[in-house]
Amino acid sequence: MSMAASPSVGGAVSPPPAEPEIPKRRNAEAVLLAGAWTVGMFAYANVGLASSAAKLPANYWTVGVLFAAVLLVAHLAVRWLAPYADPLLLPLAAMINGLGLVLISRLDPYNIANKLAPKAGAAGQQAIFTVLGVAVLVAVLFFLRDHKILQRYAYISALAGLILIALPAVLPASMSEVNGARSWIKFAGLSIQPAEFGKLLMVSFFAAYLHTKRDTLALASRKVLGVYIPRGRDMGPLVVCWAFAMLVLIRETDLGVSLMFFGAFVIMLYLATERASWLIFGVVMFIGGAALVAMTFSHVQARFDSWLNPFGSVTGNSRQTAQSLYAFANGGLFGTGLNQGYPTLVGFANNADYIMDTVGEELGLIGLAALLISYALFVARGLKTALLVRDPFGKLFASGLAVTFALQVFITAGGVMRVIPLTGLPMPFLAAGGSALLANWILVALLLRISDAARRPLPPALPLTAPPSLLDPRSPGRTDDGGRYYGQDKAVRT
């Protein structure tokens, strides 16, 4: 076999042009990480100087060095393990995480005094989970060298994901209920939200499943009034997902998880099949089901009531929604400045579901817009990765991860701003909550891994001067075609 990867026709070959340099952009990432550090540390100094003590927080430089060390470790890990990865994913996540830490520590004095946070403060816990999150990021990058491996474990991840999402529903309320939503597992003093990890497993399963079923789902349909109606039997997965989402909604009182889970599935179905009819069916089914559930179950009904009529009982059920709207109004264009507003009036969950209030009130519309653009950029880079990557599973997986992230941001921000009913999902990277933070760092690691595969230069192609058995369609050596032989006229749909 000749070693030259040259064509067999045309005789002597001119030397191939030099490989165009594919920029790794690691230095751009380093600069942006320094920017993320600056944003966090400036905000932390601002909190301290604007407090009644009017000086830098006591642990300011310790925190600064630690934060820098964590970012440096993450950056070096990416340099080593995923050198071609997208340069924006890590700095954006780090910036939002840092800002979240500052906001949580700003809310801590109130929360500790009112027993809404542990004595040591929620910020310390969040900082520990940030360090753990980056450790998990490095571990995922180290052990998962090729995202396509996950495709092999499709049904195992589906099972594990369903168990994680459904577990709080079957546990007794004493072990799963926090503030009325049963989406937690409380165990030995720790409380984790298993749905956060479940979402990653489910997206991995959806990607693998849709990769194998996309043609059946896309092509076998009748056209009625310009809309493709899928066959009844193909509606199966959609119906199963819908039933499961409704079950979560009823049992766990958790509109957020069910909306994110079902929404991600419907959007990925649309991405895989390019049929808008799936979106129509999905939206109609979810709105219909949610309306039915809202009319039947009182706790879901209460959420809808305070959405439709937040000023109806400002001291009662809808107090938090009303306070949240006041907070945004008080912030105005430039905000009150950190530690100068009253975001604690929202009460419990002021550093979790309602953390966007603090951004809106103390950083104003301008700060909120910067934050939302950062989220949007993160999602855009995820979708860009999906466009670039060359294997279909990776495409669906990356777009699924990006879409889930986008849905979570929309559901949380929309709930706080009264665009949709409040649902109780944590704002990714920003809100206090260790399990959510860990899961989101895993999401970053997966996107980094896929984008590394997408932007990596092509390996040199195998020479095709090759055993004729591989090239001859009729030879017995070629069995990997799955026995698919179609008639000529049937086969070519141009």
Added chain:
Amino acid sequence: MTGLTITVMKLGLLAILWVFVLLALGVVRTDVFGAGTRSGRGRSAAKAAPAPPAQSAASGARPRRGGVPTRLEVVSGSLAGTSVPLTGVQITLGRAHDSTIVLDDDFASSRHARIYPDASGQWIVEDLGSTNGTYLDRTKINGPTPVPLGVPVRIGKTALELKK
């Protein structure tokens, strides 16, 4: 702490936040324009070495002159949007996992076709004995055929084009 200092810090934080966002957008921008500069260099190279006369065997395939292709892009099919830079090595197409572009297409064979540059730099498509054949635009190819810029090479439900 005076009110003035607090106000300055508040505005400073917003400024730093936006500088960060703009830096991030700058990286996105260089990503986009970086590709543009590369194809610009490709064009100037094309002037130095004129393209060979297109010996097009495809009827109805009108080659567009004045440019050297820099990438092969999938324009329709399940991989639409994917593109591969043309670096002078051959690109293999098929369902086999070691293909340069792994086609997720029931009508493609494992090793379906390949696209490679000949001695003069003209890109050639060659069918590798596939079951359903390879088409240049609407014409089935027999043997190595030059691929003009912007004319789709069709394999099953997938179409690929050379682009500048």
